[in-house]
Amino acid sequence: MSVTRLAFLTVAAFSTCALPSLAMAESSYVYCDNGLRCFKAPCPSNSALDLATGKVIKGVSIDTSRLPPKDRAMTEASDVLYAGKIVVRGSIEHRVQTITGKDYRLTWLVATSIQRTARNSERKHCSSYKP
Numbered sequence: 001m002s003v004t005r006l007a008f009l010t011v012a013a014f015s016t017c018a019l020p021s022l023a024m025a026e027s028s029y030v031y032c033d034n035g036l037r038c039f040k041a042p043c044p045s046n047s048a049l050d051l052a053t054g055k056v057i058k059g060v061s062i063d064t065s066r067l068p069p070k071d072r073a074m075t076e077a078s079d080v081l082y083a084g085k086i087v088v089r090g091s092i093e094h095r096v097q098t099i100t101g102k103d104y105r106l107t108w109l110v111a112t113s114i115q116r117t118a119r120n121s122e123r124k125h126c127s128s129y130k131p
Contacts, residue, residue: 027050027091028089029111030049031111063108088115090110
């Protein structure tokens with residue numbers, strides 16, 4: 001078997017295995033301010049509800065840089081994110097960040113799109129929730 005063909009088959013096999021796992025890493029989340037306040041970094045003031053598992057991830061920050069421009073403009077112009085008014089599609093990443101000379105492993109929700117308006121039942125972990 002030629003080296004080129006072996007390389008092609010290796011890449012094809014890797015892609016077949018890797019792409020489904022990458023697609024499964026994305027989920028739907030309701031991100032919001034949870035009412036906790038900071039006394040020192042890292043800050044636990046925001047959380048995200050993973051709609052696939054029902055798990056609330058506390059102390060998560062959000063990265064909106066991968067949102068389409070129209071979606072990003074909407075999140076910057078209003079409180080829809082911090083009030084938990086929308087469901088975003090994205091994935092959870094753990095990033096190391098140095099804060100005052102100490103390394104912290106921080107949790108980030110990397111938002112890639114806005115899916116829909118959040119239901120009241122999906123906003124219970126938010127400080128702005130009112131039944």
